[in-house]
Amino acid sequence: MFCMHALANHPQSHVGIDGRPEKPTGLSIQDPNKPENNISGGSHKAPQAFQIFADAFDTITDCVDRVHMKTDIGSSILACILGGNYSSYIDQRRIMRSLK
DSSP: OOOHHHHHTSOOOSBOTTSSBOOTTOOOOEETTEEEEEOOTTOTTHHHHHHHHHHHHHHHHHHHHHHHTTSSTTOOHHHHHHOOOOHHHHHHHHHHHHTO
C-alpha cells in the first residue's frame, strides 16, 4: 500500500532504491515484492500530473469560496465539480424529441 506520510518523511538522497541517481522531478516507487526494484520507470511526466491536480484544487477551492460567500447564487459545491455548459445536449434532446 502506498503511503504519502511515509514518503514525506523519507530522507532525501541522491541515489534511488535501485542504486541509480535520482531525478529531481521523478518518482521512486519501491516494488513491495522486491525492495531493491524501482518500478517507477513510466513516471517521467509526474510533475505535469501534479500540476494538473494542483490547478484543479485551486479551481474547486475558488468555486467553493464563491458558493460560501453567496456570490454564486444558485450554485452548489457539487456544481463546482460537475458543472459545465450542457446546452448543446439540451438542444440535441429537443431535436430528437421533435422527430418522434
